[in-house]
Amino acid sequence: EAGVAQSPRYKIIEKRQSVAFWCNPISGHATLYWYQQILGQGPKLLIQFQNNGVVDDSQLPKDRFSAERLKGVDSTLKIQPAKLEDSAVYLCASSLALSHEQYFGPGTRLTVT
Amino acid sequence: EDQVTQSPEALRLQEGESSSLNCSYTVSGLRGLFWYRQDPGKGPEFLFTLYSAGEEKEKERLKATLTKKESFLHITAPKPEDSATYLCAVQYQAGTALIFGKGTTLSVSS
Numbered sequence A: 001e002a003g004v005a006q007s008p009r010y011k012i013i014e015k016r017q018s019v020a021f022w023c024n025p026i027s028g029h030a031t032l033y034w035y036q037q038i039l040g041q042g043p044k045l046l047i048q049f050q051n052n053g054v055v056d057d058s059q060l061p062k063d064r065f066s067a068e069r070l071k072g073v074d075s076t077l078k079i080q081p082a083k084l085e086d087s088a089v090y091l092c093a094s095s096l097a098l099s100h101e102q103y104f105g106p107g108t109r110l111t112v113t
Numbered sequence B: 001e002d003q004v005t006q007s008p009e010a011l012r013l014q015e016g017e018s019s020s021l022n023c024s025y026t027v028s029g030l031r032g033l034f035w036y037r038q039d040p041g042k043g044p045e046f047l048f049t050l051y052s053a054g055e056e057k058e059k060e061r062l063k064a065t066l067t068k069k070e071s072f073l074h075i076t077a078p079k080p081e082d083s084a085t086y087l088c089a090v091q092y093q094a095g096t097a098l099i100f101g102k103g104t105t106l107s108v109s110s
Helices: none
Strands: A005-007 A010-013 A019-024 A031-037 A044-050 A053-056 A066-067 A075-079 A089-095 A108-112 B004-007 B010-014 B019-025 B032-040 B046-048 B056-059 B062-066 B070-075 B086-090 B104-110
Touching: A005 A010, A005 A089, A010 B086, A019 A108, A031 A075, A031 B019, A044 A066, A044 A075, A044 B086, A075 B010, B004 B086, B019 B032, B019 B086, B032 B070, B046 B062, B070 B086
Parallel strands: A010 A108, B010 B104
Antiparallel strands: A005 A019, A019 A075, A031 A044, A031 A089, A044 A053, A066 A075, A089 A108, B004 B019, B019 B070, B032 B046, B032 B086, B056 B062, B062 B070, B086 B104
8 A cells, every 4th residue: 555645855945935745645545634843853733634624724824834635635735935944844644534543654854044 | 831741852772672662641631642653754654552541552572551641662672673763642632633742762772
């Protein structure tokens, strides 16, 4: 069974530029999550989708971050404009349904200079 | 205030030297506690879910246990390939976000 796919794996941008990340979850998984992991910290949830509806986006900085999950499958996370403190690994995870085990992708390492 | 605290932050073991990692949580009403392993440059890999005090789960050299306030990840006779960061996460209500600790970085030398 294929795992969670993410691209790109690495991205370097200058502050105030925009960037987008893509995630393809495990086939059949209804729930999709985006996490931010700063070096030395555990992952922190940014947004959670159930199919194509948002379940929790309480920790998403909505002035600069946006995410969508069209058709309830793939998802994109966008940052515009980026700040230095956005440098982190952005992890996508999926689960069969709410409260089931979450399976993570390899992440996208973002460096903002 | 951290809701999930892992200790120690780092642990160095010799191959075969058994030890335990700790995960303590401060809020009552736990729905589930999750253990993940994370290798450098990779996403977290699911290990275990524990739901109630007294529950235990095992996988190869790893055994996870749960009490009302903390969980332990016991590593028996570790090998160098067990070197990784081990993350603990809690979920307080069904369908809500996982809250992760900062992790314990384990290094096992031969």
